[in-house]
Amino acid sequence: MNNSKANILLIYTGGTIGMVKDFKTGALKSFDFKTLLDQIPELMLLDCDIDTVSFKKPIDSSNMNIDCWVQIAQLIEDNYDAFDGFVVLHGSDTMSYTASALSFMLENLGKPVVFTGSQLPIGDLRTDAKENLITSIQVASLQSEGKPLIKEVCLYFEYKLYRANRTTKLNAEDFLAFSSFNYHDLAESGVHLKVNTEYLYKPDEKKTLKIHKNLDNNIALIKVYPGITEAVIQSVFNTPDLKAVIIETYGAGNCTTESWFLNILTKNILNGIHIINITQCVGGSVMLGHYETSSALKNIGVISGKDITTEAALGKLMFLLGQKISGNLFKTMYETPLRGELS
Template identity: 40%
Template structure:
C-alpha cells in the first residue's frame, strides 16, 4: 500500500499458530530493534525472515502476527512529521481484523511518535503499542526479544469478555507499559530507557501482566481513523540564563510561525526583563500560540505561582500544566492543523487523550 504521504509499505506475510484466535499487526518503521550489524560495524535493516523467526514460538506469543514494513525504514532520529502521518495511515489501513497493533520504532524519538499518534488516531478501540530496543534482535544481551514479546502480550491482552484491556496508544519498554503521550526517553544506554514522570505506568510486566485498570482510558468510539494532520510551522525554545533578545526575536519572528513551545524554569518561570516580555507579547498579539512547559523532569506549570511566572502569562502565553515536551509539541501541531489560534489556546488546557493530569 501507499500512504497519503506517498510512503510505500508492504505486508510480508503472517506467522504464528495457523489456528490462532487473535491476530496482531506488527509494523516495522525503523530503529535498532529491526537492525543487524554489518561487517564494518554499521547497523542496517535486517531481513524480515529473521524478524519473523523471533515470532514463531507459540508458547511465547500464541497469536497470529501479520508483519508489515515501510520500504524505507529510517533511524528514528531522522523522523519528520510526515512519517507520523504515514504510520497513522498504515495503522488505520491495516489494523482491520487485527486485535492489536505493535509498532517497532527507534528509541530516540519514540516518545514523540507515541504522542503524535495519540493525537492523530481517533476512535482508538484496540491497543497500539510502540516498542523498540537499545540493542538489535539477535545480539548478545539484547533487550529486543523481551520488549517485542512484552509489547505483543499487551497488544493481545483481553479481559473475560474478550475486550482489549488497554485500548490506548502506549509504549512498552523494559517491564513497563506507559501511556504514549506521557512517556519520555530517560536513558540512552539502560534497558529501562523510558519513564512516565507524572503518571504511573499503566501496567507492569513481571511473572504476569499487572494492569492498573483505573488508569486506563476507555476505548474510543466511531472506529479507528485519522482526522486531520499536523502543522509543522512550530518552534521550540529552552530558556537559559544566556538567552538574549536577538535569539528570542529570531525564533518568535520566523516567517510563517504559528506556535512555539517554551521550556521555562520550574513551575513556569522566566526572565522578567522588558525585552523578554515585549517579544512574547508581540508574538501572541500577532497570532502565534505560545505554550509554556517546564524543564523539570516532573511537576507542572502553574500560571502565576511566582511573580516572574505571572508576568510571563500576562503576555498571552498558555500554561502547559504537566504536559511532557513531546506531548506539548505534537498536541500544538495537531491543534494548529485543525483550529484557529483562540480555539487552540483553549484546547491546550483540555485533556484530550490523557496527556494532562486532572486538576493540575
C-alpha cells in the same frame, strides 16, 4: 481479563530492534521481519496470529518526521478492521515524539497501539529486543470480554508499559531508557504481567476511529536559560510562517521578567502567535501565576502546558494547528486533556 486469540500487526519503521549482527564481520544489517518466527521462536508460545508490514525504506529514528507519522497512521487505518492490536517497532531516540503525536492523530482509538524498540539489536547476545518485542505483542493481544483491553497509544520498554504521551527518553545507554514522571505505569512485566486497569484510558466506545493527517509544523521550541538574549528570542519569532512557540521555562513555569522579553511575547500574542509554557523539569507542572515570575506570562495570555511533556506538547501543537483552531478556543483546547496527556 483473558488473552484470547488475537490478530496483531507489527509495523516496522526502522531502528536498532530491526538489526541483526553478522557474527563473521561484526557489522549490523537489516532484519527481515518476514522471518520473524524463525528469529524469535518464543513468539509461537503467544496465543495470537502475527502479521508484519514494513516501511518501504526503514529509517533511523533521528530522521523521523511528520510524513512518517502520517505513514504510520495510514497503515493503522488501512488495517484497522483486520487486526485487534498494533505493535510499532521504532528507534528509541524519537519514539516518545512519534508515539505522542500518534495519540492525537488517532481519535477514538478502540484498540492498542504499542510502540517499542531496543537499545541493542535482536542478534546481540545481551539484547533487550526480544523481551520488549514479545511482551509488546502480548500486551497488544490482551482482551476482556472479547474486546481489546487496552485502547490507547502506549510505549513498552524494559518491563514497563506507559501511556505514550506521558513518556520521555532519559537514558541513551541503560535498558531502562524511558520514564513517565507525571503518570502511573499502565502495566509491569515480571513473573506475571500486571495491568493497572484503573489507569488505562477509557475512550467513548460509541464513537468510531477518526484519523487526523493534517499536521502543521510551523512551530518553534525555545529553552530559556540564564543569560538568554533579546536577539536570540527575536530571531525565533522572526521565522517565516511561524504560528506557535513552545517555551521551556524553569520550575513551575517561571522565567525572566525583563521588559524586552515580555514585550516580544506580548507583541506576538497580539499578532496571533500561540505561545505555550511548559517546564524544563521532567516531573511536575507549570502553575502560571503561582510565583511572581510567571504572573506576567499569565496576564498576557500565555497558554499553560501544565504537566505535559515536551514530546507531547509538540505533537499536540502540530495536531491542533492542523485543525485550524484559533483564538480562545485554541487556548481552551490546549489546556484541556484530549488523550490523557495532561493531569
